[in-house]
Amino acid sequence: MQHRVGHALMRHYDYLELLPLCEARRTGGPMHDTTAGQFTGAIPDHYDRTLGPVIFADYAADIARRAVASSPARVLETAAGTGIVTRHLRDLLPVESKLTATDLNEAMLDIARAKFGPKEQVAFTAADATELPFSDGTFDVVVCQYGVMFFSEKPRSYREVRRVLTRNGRYVFNVWDSHAHNAFGRLAHETAALHYPEDSPPFFQVPFGYRDIDAIKESLTDAGFADIKASVVRVNKQVADPALFARGLVYGTPMIDQIRSRGGANPERLIEALTDAFIHELDLRERPLQMQAIVFEAA
Numbered sequence: 181m182q183h184r185v186g187h188a189l190m191r192h193y194d195y196l197e198l199l200p201l202c203e204a205r206r207t208g209g210p211m212h213d214t215t216a217g218q219f220t221g222a223i224p225d226h227y228d229r230t231l232g233p234v235i236f237a238d239y240a241a242d243i244a245r246r247a248v249a250s251s252p253a254r255v256l257e258t259a260a261g262t263g264i265v266t267r268h269l270r271d272l273l274p275v276e277s278k279l280t281a282t283d284l285n286e287a288m289l290d291i292a293r294a295k296f297g298p299k300e301q302v303a304f305t306a307a308d309a310t311e312l313p314f315s316d317g318t319f320d321v322v323v324c325q326y327g328v329m330f331f332s333e334k335p336r337s338y339r340e341v342r343r344v345l346t347r348n349g350r351y352v353f354n355v356w357d358s359h360a361h362n363a364f365g366r367l368a369h370e371t372a373a374l375h376y377p378e379d380s381p382p383f384f385q386v387p388f389g390y391r392d393i394d395a396i397k398e399s400l401t402d403a404g405f406a407d408i409k410a411s412v413v414r415v416n417k418q419v420a421d422p423a424l425f426a427r428g429l430v431y432g433t434p435m436i437d438q439i440r441s442r443g444g445a446n447p448e449r450l451i452e453a454l455t456d457a458f459i460h461e462l463d464l465r466e467r468p469l470q471m472q473a474i475v476f477e478a479a
């Protein structure tokens with residue numbers, strides 16, 4: 181049985197489908213790459229302009245809708261990045277609801293801040309999600325889109341969320357499913373490995389490497405959460421410019437720093453090869469990009 185999202189939401193998506201959990205596989209486990217969470221320098225601008233509209237916008241609309249469903253008065257967003265989800269949250273929440281957006285990297289938040297007018301209430305604070313600078317029981321909902329994979333100590337991040345939530349609070353977050361369900365990530369990883377056979381840049385393993393539903397549920401339970409629901413969410417998205425998308429994956433992620441640190445690197449050749457793979461392997465000029473994520477909602 182497949183569940184379809186409501187008509188209003190569907191209008192904003194090229195295609196979105198919720199899959200039953202039995203189709204989700206238990207694969208892989210957490211891995212950590214200490215440079216993967218460094219979204220700094222020129223990365224945030226590329227990220228927001230070229231990756232945001234393609235791979236983050238539709239999931240942002242979905243997670244924001246889930247977050248506001250319980251009519252929270254105080255919402256915290258962690259790993260808020262350039263404010264793509266934050267913008268949706270502020271639009272959906274009543275004006276009197278308080279919204280706090282945090283991220284490890286101030287450079288990401290600088291772009292987020294510029295998306296809000298002076299009269300819109302959003303409190304921006306740089307913060308590590310494993311060490312939140314808030315008192316116990318401060319928020320009704322905590323939201324995190326595609327951030328947990330980058331946290332060095334995931335169980336600690338869950339305990340921190342539990343601590344800052346009210347007793348009936350909710351945590352809503354998503355993670356990417358595997359490369360098998362996100363071919364753009366697999367191609368970015370494989371193409372980079374071909375260009376740097378001796379020392380393959382690991383970045384594109386990280387966002388797709390933390391997806392074991394049972395293990396994540398267990399970590400949430402250990403941190404004190406109950407009533408945990410996981411949904412697999414598939415989005416099909418038409419990509420207007422595959423070359424620009426390839427450029428965004430290289431320059432809009434810490435992949436660019438991993439390439440530069442390898443010396444003698446020519447990111448342009450990698451971008452050309454990735455564009456070629458998108459056009460010839462994924463047929464992105466004719467077909468939509470297929471993406472798949474897992475969304476967790478815990479009380």
Ligand SMILES: C[S@@+](CC[C@H](N)C(=O)[O-])C[C@H]1O[C@@H](n2cnc3c(N)ncnc32)[C@H](O)[C@@H]1O
Binds near residue numbers: 219259288308309
């Ligand atoms: C893929 S981006 C997601 C950003 C945003 N949620 C979105 O949907 O566009 C990952 C974000 O995680 C942030 N990040 C990485 N490690 C972090 C940590 N330990 N604490 C808080 N944020 C972190 C990065 O700075 C980056 O903004």
